Amino acid sequence: MKQFKGRVVVPGTCTAEALVSHGGFNTLASYQMALMFGDKQVKCGDQNNADIYKKPMLNKALCLPMTIGSTTGGMILYTACSMGKQPACMLFSEPIDSLAASGAILGDVWTEAKMPVVDMLGAEFLDYVKTGMTVTVKEDGVVEVE
Amino acid sequence: MILTPEQQALLDGAKGETMAKVVKTLVMYGDAFGAERMAPVTSQYGHTVISFGLKAIRPVYALYDELLDAGLVSGQKFTADPKPLDPKVPSSLLEDIVFKKIMYTDQKEYEQQLRRLGITSDDDYTCTCYLDQVGNKPGKGDVLSWAESSAVVYANSVLGARCNRNSGIIELMGSIAGFVPEFGLLTDEGRKAGWIVEVKCTKRPEAQLLGSAIGMKVMEDVPYVKGLDKWLGTELDDAACAYLKDFGAATASNGAVGLYHIDGLTPEAKEQGEALVREGAQIYVIDDAELERVKANYPVVWKDPEAAPQLCFVGCPHLTLSQLNDWTAKIEAALRKNGLPQVTVPTVFTASTPVLKEFEKTVNASKLRTYGVVLSYICPLMYMNNPLCKKKAVITCSNKLRTYTSARYYTEDEILDIITRKEAAK
Numbered sequence: 001m002k003q004f005k006g007r008v009v010v011p012g013t014c015t016a017e018a019l020v021s022h023g024g025f026n027t028l029a030s031y032q033m034a035l036m037f038g039d040k041q042v043k044c045g046d047q048n049n050a051d052i053y054k055k056p057m058l059n060k061a062l063c064l065p066m067t068i069g070s071t072t073g074g075m076i077l078y079t080a081c082s083m084g085k086q087p088a089c090m091l092f093s094e095p096i097d098s099l100a101a102s103g104a105i106l107g108d109v110w111t112e113a114k115m116p117v118v119d120m121l122g123a124e125f126l127d128y129v130k131t132g133m134t135v136t137v138k139e140d141g142v143v144e145v146e
Numbered sequence: 147m148i149l150t151p152e153q154q155a156l157l158d159g160a161k162g163e164t165m166a167k168v169v170k171t172l173v174m175y176g177d178a179f180g181a182e183r184m185a186p187v188t189s190q191y192g193h194t195v196i197s198f199g200l201k202a203i204r205p206v207y208a209l210y211d212e213l214l215d216a217g218l219v220s221g222q223k224f225t226a227d228p229k230p231l232d233p234k235v236p237s238s239l240l241e242d243i244v245f246k247k248i249m250y251t252d253q254k255e256y257e258q259q260l261r262r263l264g265i266t267s268d269d270d271y272t273c274t275c276y277l278d279q280v281g282n283k284p285g286k287g288d289v290l291s292w293a294e295s296s297a298v299v300y301a302n303s304v305l306g307a308r309c310n311r312n313s314g315i316i317e318l319m320g321s322i323a324g325f326v327p328e329f330g331l332l333t334d335e336g337r338k339a340g341w342i343v344e345v346k347c348t349k350r351p352e353a354q355l356l357g358s359a360i361g362m363k364v365m366e367d368v369p370y371v372k373g374l375d376k377w378l379g380t381e382l383d384d385a386a387c388a389y390l391k392d393f394g395a396a397t398a399s400n401g402a403v404g405l406y407h408i409d410g411l412t413p414e415a416k417e418q419g420e421a422l423v424r425e426g427a428q429i430y431v432i433d434d435a436e437l438e439r440v441k442a443n444y445p446v447v448w449k450d451p452e453a454a455p456q457l458c459f460v461g462c463p464h465l466t467l468s469q470l471n472d473w474t475a476k477i478e479a480a481l482r483k484n485g486l487p488q489v490t491v492p493t494v495f496t497a498s499t500p501v502l503k504e505f506e507k508t509v510n511a512s513k514l515r516t517y518g519v520v521l522s523y524i525c526p527l528m529y530m531n532n533p534l535c536k537k538k539a540v541i542t543c544s545n546k547l548r549t550y551t552s553a554r555y556y557t558e559d560e561i562l563d564i565i566t567r568k569e570a571a572k
Contacts, residue, residue: 009178024365024402029550032531036202036249047447048549066366068402070550071195071293074313075206082205097366097402098330101178102313109171110209 001146004125008141009096010108012116015136016088018129018145019060021051024068027099030057031076035085042085051131061135062087065126067100077103081113089137092119093126118143147176148183153325164216168319175316176327184325185332187291189284189307191266192224192321193275195293195314198528199253200230206315207252210259213322220264220321225275225282227294228464228496229253230528234520236457236492237529244532263318271523272498273297274391274464276305279500286413289332291320295404296395296463296546302405304382304390306413308332311366311404331404337414338368338424339407345373346433352557353389354545356432357396359440363430366402370423372409380410384468392544395463399546447552453539458489458565459526459553461496462544467504470497474510477517480566488518489565491541499523527551 029046033039034057041056067073077100080086086107090100096119104117116137129135129145136144149157157169176184196206213219230250237245257268266282273296275282284290286306292298293312301307310330312320320326330336341364345351351374360369378386390408397403407415407422414422460473473495481487495514497505502521505511514521530540530551540553541564548555556564 026549032550033533036200036531037533038202047445047552066402068365069295069399071295071298071311071317072314075196075203075315078209078315079203079205082208096178098175098179098311099313099402101175102316105171105174105178106313106315109167109174111205 001144002128004121004143004145006091006118006121006141006143009101009119010104010115010117011139012114013137013139014088014116015134016059016061018063018131018133018135019052019055019057020126020129020131021049021062021064022126023049023051024066025049025062025064026069027067027073027076027103028070031080035076035079057087058085059088061089061091063091063126063129063135065093066097071099073099074102074106078106078110081107081111081115084113086113086115089116091121091125091135091137091143093121093123095120147173147181147327153184156323162216164212165218168218168322171316171319172323172327176329179327179329181327181329183328185289185328186325187222187289187320189288189290190222191282192220192222192317193282193292193294193297194224194226194317197227197271197525198230199250199256201249201251204252207256207259209315210263214259214262218322219262220318221324222321223264223266224321225266225270225272225280226260227271227273228523228525228528229271230525232522232524234522235494235524235529236520241534244534249532269499272464274466274498276300277466277498277501279467279504280498289326291317291326293317295398296391299394299398299404299406300391302331303394303407303412304387311402337405337422339370339422340364340367340424340427341369342423342427342429343369343371344429344431345371346431347437348434350377351432351437353392354396354543355437355441355557357393358400358545359432359437360430361397361399361401361403362440364401364403366404368405368407369403370407370409370415370420374408375410378408378411382411384466386411388466388469391463391466396545399549444548444555446554448539448554449537455491455539455541455564457538457540458491458493458561459496459540459542459544459547460493460561462526462542462547464501465495465497467501470495470501470505471508471510474514476562477519477566478513480562481517484566484568486566486568490567490569491565493518493565494520494522494526496522496524496526
């Protein structure tokens with residue numbers, strides 16, 4: 001088990017299975033098909049992201065460097081939160097980007113969803129965590145990986 | 147963040163609970179980036195990325211109803227991204243059913259919502275709102291509350307306006323409040339480049355390929371691009387602006403670039419030169435081989451990679467008037483050379499309604515129609531956002547469309563060759 005300390009963007013706690021994207025996470029490309037056609041597992045639709053393409057995202061601890069792509073990204077994340085289709089948490093190795101922050105904050109302020117968000121966990125976090133590992137997020141931004 | 151007494155009063159509920167939530171959202175957004183204050187929005191118009199009445203995002207329309215019910219509308223008129231439907235664009239009966247009965251069921255209601263919120267006109271649905279014909283062209287230094295990655299990167303880079311890569315919804319909230327948190331690309335420091343890109347190609351690099359390579363490399367950082375002057379010159383004429391429009395869209399969609407500087411050409415680079423480059427900036431050299439490498443690595447996600455193209459989209463982002471004229475001349479020459487009356491692949495050129503209205507005044511509009519090209523205001527990306535299109539062999543010279551859909555990317559010359567060959571090529 002290894003601990004990492006990041007900055008809390010949206011507070012909360014959770015334990016979930018890790019889903020790791022080493023490249024930028026394209027929110028629109030990842031979510032659009034799943035949201036549009038009611039995919040219950042919310043499988044990733046981004047063909048450019050070999051790490052997580054076609055893998056279920058629902059209730060996973062999404063580990064990523066940042067989000068990329070269209071400025072609908074935050075709106076998509078907000079929609080996922082409104083429909084209960086959000087990841088269990090979002091864990092960024094780098095400082096959070098403006099689109100992900102928008103989506104996470106919109107989800108926090110305007111929906112009932114609970115999706116803790118921690119950023120600045122460092123490159124070592126993304127090197128260490130592997131898809132399928134168990135991740136625990138604590139209130140103070142500490143993330144345990146085992 | 148330090149708020150003015152007026153802003154604090156809004157946060158405390160002086161104009162109701164919903165307005166307080168709007169301001170709380172903006173404050174949290176600013177806090178995430180260490181913003182110390184709010185900056186007044188100074189542009190005449192806003193721009194929203196959400197232009198589609200998509201059943202899947204009904205929570206967004208519910209939120210907008212909540213805003214309208216609370217009497218909140220945009221403090222500035224705004225333009226919006228392109229519409230997802232246009233009857234002129236070829237589609238099968240099944241696609242029509244999917245588009246109208248399953249996907250964009252809320253389009254009419256959403257357009258009505260946008261009228262109530264403050265859209266400038268029913269014609270102003272385009273990702274190229276900054277073109278003269280549309281008229282939402284901010285000035286240098288204007289602070290914007292926009293969303294649409296290609297428009298934001300153009301406004302920042304080519305026009306010298308100041309706008310972060312805001313998300314849909316957030317941009318409307320900034321326009322409602324009249325202020326946005328001051329961080330990132332709104333600050334002098336945030337506009338400095340963390341990358342120097344040295345372009346060492348032997349011929350003019352394809353705009354959307356160069357942008358893709360840079361976007362994938364620098365991600366959300368600011369690149370300072372050197373070596374383009376030999377092809378683009380040092381003045382922002384129509385050709386340079388069209389190139390930068392397509393280049394920027396690719397940097398923003400293949401990465402997350404919100405601002406780029408082009409040495410000797412874009413306004414801040416002209417004024418400040420390499421003083422815009424941060425100490426310790428990384429260097430990325432791009433030559434012909436690097437562009438070939440990037441292009442060769444694009445995945446082909448067609449069901450049958452050898453399929454003959456069934457549809458071609460040109461114009462993501464929407465074409466400019468000069469691009470429409472250039473394409474008309476190129477297609478005319480290629481068809482004549484190949485002894486063909488019409489293009490051999492169904493082809494759609496997309497541009498804003500105001501640009502199309504100007505184009506209709508020229509002989510080229512009827513020429514293009516004679517050649518079999520459809521002119522549309524549609525958003526190709528929205529058109530292709532359905533599983534049926536995955537089975538369709540769609541080609542494009544847009545790297546943005548390639549990124550978000552199953553469309554296959556070709557350079558503009560390759561597209562011209564494919565759609566004007568005697569037999570639709572495999």
